[in-house]
Amino acid sequence: MELEHVLVVGAGQMGAGIAQVVAASGRRVSLYDAAPGAVDRGLESIRRSLEKLAEKGGADPDEVLARIDPVGDLVPAELMIEAVVEDAAVKEDLFRRADGILAAEAILASNTSSIPITSLAAATRRPARVIGMHFFNPVPVLKLVEVIRGLDTSDETAAAIVDDGRGTMCSVPARVPPGTSATVVSPAAAPSAPSSLFACPTESRLSLFGSRIVALSVTSSE
Numbered sequence: 001m002e003l004e005h006v007l008v009v010g011a012g013q014m015g016a017g018i019a020q021v022v023a024a025s026g027r028r029v030s031l032y033d034a035a036p037g038a039v040d041r042g043l044e045s046i047r048r049s050l051e052k053l054a055e056k057g058g059a060d061p062d063e064v065l066a067r068i069d070p071v072g073d074l075v076p077a078e079l080m081i082e083a084v085v086e087d088a089a090v091k092e093d094l095f096r097r098a099d100g101i102l103a104a105e106a107i108l109a110s111n112t113s114s115i116p117i118t119s120l121a122a123a124t125r126r127p128a129r130v131i132g133m134h135f136f137n138p139v140p141v142l143k144l145v146e147v148i149r150g151l152d153t154s155d156e157t158a159a160a161i162v163d164d165g166r167g168t169m170c171s172v173p174a175r176v177p178p179g180t181s182a183t184v185v186s187p188a189a190a191p192s193a194p195s196s197l198f199a200c201p202t203e204s205r206l207s208l209f210g211s212r213i214v215a216l217s218v219t220s221s222e
């Protein structure tokens with residue numbers, strides 16, 4: 001599945017960082033925030049971050065910023081990454097609206113820290129295509145994303161987000177191997193399903209960002 005166009009919703013601390021790393025990976029980003037001026041502030045913080053990284057040999061800030069389009073509402077994309085306030089009702093409403101705007105085959109991801117992915121998926125007609133992508137702050141610096149499967153998240157959806165280098169999903173429950181990102185577990189997964197933690201080998205990658213290590217976990221329906 002190609003994920004060349006990504007809609008990032010929320011241009012705050014996390015959303016701006018996510019838009020930055022997605023654009024830096026060569027993808028086109030549409031950036032939306034409901035608060036007036038928030039996208040402009042997000043773009044400013046992205047520029048500052050890119051300029052710092054450029055001093056250390058990072059990408060040309062103008063080239064990365066040229067791939068980020070501010071948008072005034074949700075727009076169709078192949079992947080949405082939601083990073084709005086940590087409020088279940090706000091996120092559920094957003095997922096309901098996104099379900100009506102993004103194509104049925106698009107993937108809807110949430111950066112939630114604590115809200116079960118299964119309950120966000122229940123607000124849509126595509127629970128198999130809803131997944132958690134839990135980034136860490138500051139996103140451009142911490143090369144770590146926890147991928148959280150809801151109860152209904154399909155293997156196909158998870159495989160589109162995670163590439164373990166062999167083109168297959170890590171599907172064997174394993175103890176957390178030393179040196180992997182799975183030493184960091186989101187509250188979204190840990191209290192409800194500790195025995196269901198899935199850990200990939202260190203070679204695992206987020207297909208979206210090439211160099212990012214991934215921990216896989218699942219949420220319960222509670």
Ligand SMILES: NC(=O)c1ccc[n+]([C@@H]2O[C@H](COP(=O)([O-])OP(=O)(O)OC[C@H]3O[C@@H](n4cnc5c(N)ncnc54)[C@H](O)[C@@H]3O)[C@@H](O)[C@H]2O)c1
Nearest residue numbers: 010012013014015033034035038083084085086112113137
């Ligand atoms: N800050 C962290 O360290 C961190 C780390 C991991 C995950 N998270 C999660 O990331 C999410 C965002 O956190 P943050 O720190 O970036 O928050 P933030 O307050 O910096 O940004 C949230 C943004 O969402 C916007 N927003 C609110 N409702 C909206 C709506 N309906 N549609 C569009 N935009 C809307 C706000 O205007 C704001 O700009 C939360 O779910 C949080 O739990 C945060």
